[in-house]
Amino acid sequence: MKLSDIEFRAMNTWWRRWGHKHFELPLFQKLGLNPKNRDVLEIGCGNGYGGHLLNQFEPKSYVGVDVMEEQIGIARRNYPGYEFIVQDAADLSRFPDASKDVVVIFGVLHHIPEWRKVIDEIARVLKPDGRLFLEEPRGVDIKFFDFFFRWGHPDSDFGLRPLEDHLRSRGFKFKKQWTPLLMMYHCSK
Ligand SMILES: C[S@@+](CC[C@H](N)C(=O)[O-])C[C@H]1O[C@@H](n2cnc3c(N)ncnc32)[C@H](O)[C@@H]1O
Numbered sequence: 001m002k003l004s005d006i007e008f009r010a011m012n013t014w015w016r017r018w019g020h021k022h023f024e025l026p027l028f029q030k031l032g033l034n035p036k037n038r039d040v041l042e043i044g045c046g047n048g049y050g051g052h053l054l055n056q057f058e059p060k061s062y063v064g065v066d067v068m069e070e071q072i073g074i075a076r077r078n079y080p081g082y083e084f085i086v087q088d089a090a091d092l093s094r095f096p097d098a099s100k101d102v103v104v105i106f107g108v109l110h111h112i113p114e115w116r117k118v119i120d121e122i123a124r125v126l127k128p129d130g131r132l133f134l135e136e137p138r139g140v141d142i143k144f145f146d147f148f149f150r151w152g153h154p155d156s157d158f159g160l161r162p163l164e165d166h167l168r169s170r171g172f173k174f175k176k177q178w179t180p181l182l183m184m185y186h187c188s189k
Pocket residue numbers: 001002003011016043044045046047050065066067068071087088089090105106107108111112
């Protein structure tokens with residue numbers, strides 16, 4: 001689902017980029033993220049800053065998908081050398097089965113009422129030894145932002161427990177790292 005105006009503005013600030021670079025990426029690295037020479041797919045790539053960070057590791061290929069044309073427009077303007085596509089993540093049919101080594105999600109599933117389909121699609125496009133790196137907020141934090149800042153997240157049954165149940169049902173094992181705002185996961189089959 002498209003972002004509300006206020007969240008769209010928040011996602012395009014220096015402090016969002018700061019968190020991305022100095023907080024979330026290092027935590028994913030601690031959990032084992034290493035995109036070098038890998039085929040990488042980023043779900044909900046937004047303005048492309050995450051893609052810019054991931055490309056510093058010299059992946060074999062990188063593609064970022066996002067449902068918002070506005071975000072992909074910014075990503076293409078800011079980082080013309082990387083591949084960004086307007087695409088609903090619940091339908092990754094443009095990517096063949098077992099074609100990606102690494103899938104990365106920086107806080108996106110809680111925006112997608114059909115988030116289970118996204119996990120199913122990721123399970124399909126990942127190679128057997130592929131890895132999913134995933135970060136999402138807790139349900140209580142989503143409610144906090146919606147109550148105080150009117151961020152307008154979609155009505156959804158998304159939560160960390162349903163997420164973990166669904167990951168298990170699709171054959172994923174995971175390690176996780178708690179942080180005050182986000183739960184970070186390294187998932188493998
Ligand atoms: C909270 S923002 C995070 C953006 C970026 N990953 C970041 O960390 O700055 C969530 C992103 O998910 C995208 N999104 C929402 N629903 C989507 C869907 N169904 N398919 C792909 N992207 C989606 C939004 O457009 C937005 O860019």
